[in-house]
Amino acid sequence: MFITLDLESEEPIYTQLKHQIIAGIAKKELSPGEALPSVRSLASDLGINLHTVNKAYQQLKQEGFILIHRQKGVVINPDGVAKADDAYWTDLTVKLRPLIAEAVCRDVTKEDFQKLCSQIYTEFQPKE
Known part of the structure; x- marks a missing residue:
């Protein structure tokens, strides 16, 4: 790496x-x-x-x-990373909330925000 x-x-x-x-x-x-x-x-x-x-x-x-x-x-970690639990989802929500609020203030549409998230998420998917 x-x-x-x-x-x-x-x-x-x-x-x-x-x-x-x-x-x-x-x-x-x-x-x-x-x-x-x-x-x-x-x-x-x-x-x-x-x-x-x-x-x-x-x-x-x-x-x-x-x-x-x-x-x-x-x-x-040889056992892999722990799966998302309630605490993780709470932490993720806390981290995303200000990013989404700023995007809304800058007139980023929900669709554009979701499209960007989808594009970034794709970077971490296995290449076929």
Whole structure:
């Protein structure tokens, strides 16, 4: 998996890193049980602070995307990511609400918003 970071973005680097790893899992570029680079190694490869990588890894661990073993290192959760439960749906609603509100304020139609969501969702579907 190739990671690219925008150091000029307003989005924090650890968030960009976290999102790219999640996208790699969603696109099946990263498989359950697959090893990720160590914190030091990835920080060195990307030219960023190791605390930044550690923060991304810790959040991914808390959300169930990765496991961190003392001997095995960092691996994609071999059991896969937990399926959406009520708490996930609540969190998703909280995250989407302001995005939809802003879209409405900018006269984005419901159809155009749904079309965009569908196009993005398609990026994560297996290629046939």
